[in-house]
Amino acid sequence: MLVLDHENSHNIGELKKGKRILLVDGVTVSFDGFKALNNLSFSINYGELRCIIGANGAGKSTMMDVVTGKTRPDEGTVTFGDAVNLLEMDEPSIAEVGIGRKFQKPTVFQNNTVFENLELAMQDDKRFFKTLFSKISGEQKDKIEETMQLIGLKELYNQEAGILSHGQKQWLEIGMLIMQNPKLLLVDEPVAGMTPQEVDKTGQILTDLAKEHAVVVVEHDMEFIRSIASKVTVLHEGSVLAEGSMESIQNNEKVRKVYLGE
Numbered sequence: 001m002l003v004l005d006h007e008n009s010h011n012i013g014e015l016k017k018g019k020r021i022l023l024v025d026g027v028t029v030s031f032d033g034f035k036a037l038n039n040l041s042f043s044i045n046y047g048e049l050r051c052i053i054g055a056n057g058a059g060k061s062t063m064m065d066v067v068t069g070k071t072r073p074d075e076g077t078v079t080f081g082d083a084v085n086l087l088e089m090d091e092p093s094i095a096e097v098g099i100g101r102k103f104q105k106p107t108v109f110q111n112n113t114v115f116e117n118l119e120l121a122m123q124d125d126k127r128f129f130k131t132l133f134s135k136i137s138g139e140q141k142d143k144i145e146e147t148m149q150l151i152g153l154k155e156l157y158n159q160e161a162g163i164l165s166h167g168q169k170q171w172l173e174i175g176m177l178i179m180q181n182p183k184l185l186l187v188d189e190p191v192a193g194m195t196p197q198e199v200d201k202t203g204q205i206l207t208d209l210a211k212e213h214a215v216v217v218v219e220h221d222m223e224f225i226r227s228i229a230s231k232v233t234v235l236h237e238g239s240v241l242a243e244g245s246m247e248s249i250q251n252n253e254k255v256r257k258v259y260l261g262e
């Protein structure tokens with residue numbers, strides 16, 4: 001029998017809207033003496049869609065690398081849920097405890113259909129034949145249907161992923177991430193290269209997703225961030241420069257000084 005959920009020994013506690021799910025506290029990462037993250041502290045709540053912005057080199061990717069276990073900080077703590085210390089865990093364990101990351105470039109299985117891609121993403125082990133010829137349960141099928149609905153690809157369930165548009169491939173990859181039951185999703189520049197219609201739809205998908213997850217989006221597209229109207233965290237030289245609504249960020253003196261030289 002196939003196992004849907006990754007049960008593990010890490011207890012992240014109760015998931016409730018508005019309750020903190022991630023705490024990054026005093027994190028510093030140095031590369032040859034240069035501090036890519038410098039005493040970085042912020043937190044994310046369950047049910048929240050947060051945008052992280054900042055100029056090139058501000059530390060956005062390094063921050064995601066720390067949360068996902070790819071980079072170890074020199075100082076600070078990173079806590080998931082009530083008390084899971086992510087700094088003690090390796091990358092696969094962090095993924096298993098419920099943190100999913102989507103990189104910019106989609107990596108869908110080109111020769112498989114939308115449905116099959118989601119089915120494959122659900123498995124621990126991506127051996128095609130084993131997966132495609134084994135029967136999935138009704139519950140698993142429901143989860144795939146629900147995910148296709150959320151990412152707007154229900155009508156294209158039988159379409160090969162290779163012929164989907166760029167935007168549709170990105171949504172499929174978000175769907176593949178959802179199939180692994182993450183609680184927190186880190187999404188890197190989701191609207192890069194998309195048409196205006198695709199950008200709108202991506203905003204809708206991420207907003208819907210944030211209702212029952214926590215979603216952190218790293219993005220450069222200010223129009224997009226404004227359109228999804230979420231809370232924004234501005235990084236600068238590895239620390240939080242400002243945090244709040246897009247409007248408050250635009251009127252923030254420190255932000256204006258750094259970005260507009262005022």
Ligand SMILES: Nc1ncnc2c1ncn2[C@@H]1O[C@H](COP(=O)(O)OP(=O)(O)OP(=O)(O)O)[C@@H](O)[C@H]1O
Nearest residue numbers: 031032035036054055056057058059060061062063
């Ligand atoms: N492995 C590394 N070795 C040395 N320096 C690094 C390494 N990784 C990142 N840096 C440096 O740390 C700083 C922060 O980089 P990071 O990639 O986190 O920024 P970013 O905000 O994601 O930028 P971008 O918007 O360009 O992706 C940069 O100055 C970068 O050159």
